Amino acid sequence: MNKFNRSTLLIVLLTLLTVYSFFSVALAEENLGRWATKQSMTTSRYGLKVVELNGKIYAIGGFETDFLNTVEEYDPATDTWTTKTSMPTGRYLLSLTKVNNKIYAIGGVGGAKSVEEYDSAIDTWTTKASMSTGRNNLFVAEMNNKIYAIGGGASDTPKNLVEEFTLDSLSICNKPTNLKAVAGDKEVGLSWDEVEDADSYIIKRSETEGGPYTIIEEDITGLSYTDRTVDNGTTYYYVVSAVIDSDESDDSNEASATPEGSSSGSGDKAILRITMQNGKINEYDLLMNDVEDFIDWFEDRA
Incomplete structure (x- = not known):
C-alpha cells in the first residue's frame, strides 16, 4: 500500500471514529433523565433493604406471606440476579450497612435485636452480638470501625435510643496487597x-x-x-x-x-x-x- 493510500485510510478511520463517538454520546444524552426496566428480582417482597457492595446490589430480607431471610445479588453489568446464602434470621423493615467489605443486617420485624454479618467473598453469614433493645425501621451509620444504631420503633412505639457496636478486631487487620x-x-x-x-x-x-x-x-x-x-x-x-x-x-x-x-x-x-x-x-x-x-x-x- 503506497503512502497516499495509507493517508487516505487513516483519514477514513478517524472520520468513522469521530462519527461513532458522536453517535454514542448522542445516545447517552438521549437516555438521560429516563427510567429503564431491568431484570426483576426472583422473589417478590416488601419491607426489604438493599445495599451496594463491590459493584453488586444486594436485596435482603422482606415480607411476602411471612418474614423472609432471602438474599439476592444483582449484577448491573449483566442485568442478572443470583440467589445467595439466606440470612439466619428472616425479617423485614431491617437496616443494612456495609463495613470493610461486609454487610451487616440489624434489627427489623422478626429480627428484633439480632445483628448478622454477611461476607460476600465466601457467601456466608455470621451471627454477631445482639443489640440491647429490639427495634425496626431504625437507621444505622458506620464511623471509625463502629456501627451506630439510631432510633426506630418496637410495638408501634418510637424509640430515641442510640447504641454503638464495635466491630471485631478481625475487621481492622491489614489485608494483603499487590496480589x-x-x-x-x-x-x-x-x-x-x-x-x-x-x-x-x-x-x-x-x-x-x-x-x-x-x-x-x-x-x-x-x-x-x-x-x-x-x-x-x-x-x-x-x-x-x-x-x-x-x-x-x-x-x-x-x-x-x-x-x-x-x-x-x-x-x-x-x-x-x-x-x-x-x-x-x-x-x-x-x-x-x-x-x-x-x-x-x-x-x-x-
Missing part, C-alpha cells in the same frame, strides 16, 4: 506483599470473577504459593487473607490467570522464580529464549 497471579502449564503462581505481624496466609480461589471463593490452602507462612490443582484453559480468580493472632483479615485484591500448556509441546516456556533478599518471591511466565537471555545477563554480571 499477582502468573499462569504456567497446569499451574498458577501467586505472590503478594507482606502484612506486618501476620502469622500465616489463606489462599482462596474461584472460577467466577468476584467469587464466592473456596479456601484451597491455609497456614501459608511465605509470600508466594503455586496452585497445581488447576486445568489448562480455565480462568481462575484468587484472593489472599492474612491471619494475625487467630483473626483473619479482609481479602486482598483479586488476581486472575489462565494456565495453558506449551503451544509447541517442546517446553518452550518456563516460570522464572526470583527470591529477593527480603524473602519475597517474584514469578514470571517467560519464553525460554527470554529465560536464556536473563541467565546470560546474570552470568555476565558475575
Whole structure:
C-alpha cells in the first residue's frame, strides 16, 4: 500500500471514529433523565433493604406471606440476579450497612435485636452480638470501625435510643496487597506483599470473577504459593487473607490467570522464580529464549 493510500485510510478511520463517538454520546444524552426496566428480582417482597457492595446490589430480607431471610445479588453489568446464602434470621423493615467489605443486617420485624454479618467473598453469614433493645425501621451509620444504631420503633412505639457496636478486631487487620497471579502449564503462581505481624496466609480461589471463593490452602507462612490443582484453559480468580493472632483479615485484591500448556509441546516456556533478599518471591511466565537471555545477563554480571 503506497503512502497516499495509507493517508487516505487513516483519514477514513478517524472520520468513522469521530462519527461513532458522536453517535454514542448522542445516545447517552438521549437516555438521560429516563427510567429503564431491568431484570426483576426472583422473589417478590416488601419491607426489604438493599445495599451496594463491590459493584453488586444486594436485596435482603422482606415480607411476602411471612418474614423472609432471602438474599439476592444483582449484577448491573449483566442485568442478572443470583440467589445467595439466606440470612439466619428472616425479617423485614431491617437496616443494612456495609463495613470493610461486609454487610451487616440489624434489627427489623422478626429480627428484633439480632445483628448478622454477611461476607460476600465466601457467601456466608455470621451471627454477631445482639443489640440491647429490639427495634425496626431504625437507621444505622458506620464511623471509625463502629456501627451506630439510631432510633426506630418496637410495638408501634418510637424509640430515641442510640447504641454503638464495635466491630471485631478481625475487621481492622491489614489485608494483603499487590496480589499477582502468573499462569504456567497446569499451574498458577501467586505472590503478594507482606502484612506486618501476620502469622500465616489463606489462599482462596474461584472460577467466577468476584467469587464466592473456596479456601484451597491455609497456614501459608511465605509470600508466594503455586496452585497445581488447576486445568489448562480455565480462568481462575484468587484472593489472599492474612491471619494475625487467630483473626483473619479482609481479602486482598483479586488476581486472575489462565494456565495453558506449551503451544509447541517442546517446553518452550518456563516460570522464572526470583527470591529477593527480603524473602519475597517474584514469578514470571517467560519464553525460554527470554529465560536464556536473563541467565546470560546474570552470568555476565558475575
